[in-house]
Amino acid sequence: MSTTTTKRMGRPPKVTRDEILDAAEQWEPGELQFTALAEALGISVKTLYYYFPARQALLDALTERAVADMGLPDIMQAASWRAVLTEVALWFYRLGRERPGSFIDTNVATKRVGLQLLRLTFxxxxxxxxxxxDAMRANIVVSNWAVCRGESAHANPVDKYSPEETRAMLADYFSADVADQMTAVAQLFGSDRQLFDDGLAIVLAGIEQLIVNKSAART
Structure with missing residues (x-):
């Protein structure tokens, strides 16, 4: 995808390219029209064409901007389906940790990048x-699990409480022996990344059984 535009003659308008993108990124793609965008910015449609020779050029620029901001894994170099889905999971895990709520709130920029990642996954x-x-089924399972794991790590990281604080919190809900047992179990997880890795291994094992093996059996 390229945002290269035709060089225009004459004096550039006072509005900048970034200002146009700032305004345009708030719109859903289906609702983004040059006439309405120009009116919202208080400029002429001709000014929009100065920077973007077509509506698709504007949409492409918005996607490239979102990708530059949020990043995308290089899954085209992944050697196996496990490597592909691991990269997808890591991206959504980071999304949950670093931008909690953006997946659930269907943030437009997040949607642009998420759909671009889905296309590359396909x-x-x-x-x-x-x-x-099958790619869609696997992507849905992995992305939804990973973003939830990331949101959980953001809101309640493994090292948020000391063992003593964990024990005191659990004692408010359970008997002493149950609180002791659950505190001991909680200490087995060394980090949020370990929880992520353990969970991903389970998710990928399920995908292998329900998708990969069944697909192989059909062929």
């Missing part, structure tokens, strides 16, 4: 022999 898994429907 392409790479397709190259590895997956059907689009």
């Amino acid at each position: 392409v790479r898994l397709g190259e590895l022999g997956w059907t689009t429907s």
Whole structure:
């Protein structure tokens, strides 16, 4: 995708390209029209065309801007389906940790990047022999689990409480022996990343059983 635009002659307008993108990124793609955007900015439609020769060029620029801000994993270099889905999971895990609420609130910029990642997932898994429907099923499972794990790590990280604080909190809900047992179990998890890795291994094992193996059996 490229945001290269045709160089225009004459004096540039007072509004900047970034100011146009700032305003445009608040709109859902289906509602983004040059006439309405120009009116909202208090400029002429001709001014928009100065920077963006077509509506698609503006949409492409918005996607590239969101990708530059949020980043995308290089899954096209992933050697296996596990590597592809691991990169997808890591991206959504970071999203949950660093931008909690953006996935649930369907933030437009997040949606742009998430859909771009989904498209790349389709392409790479397709190259590895997956059907689009299987790629979609796996992406939904991985992305939803990973973003929830990230949100949980943001709100309640493993090291948020000391063992003593954990024991005191649990004692408000359970008997002493149950509080002791649950405190001991909680100490087995060394970090949020370990919880992520353990959970992802379980998720990928399920995908292998329910999607990969069944697909192989059909062929």
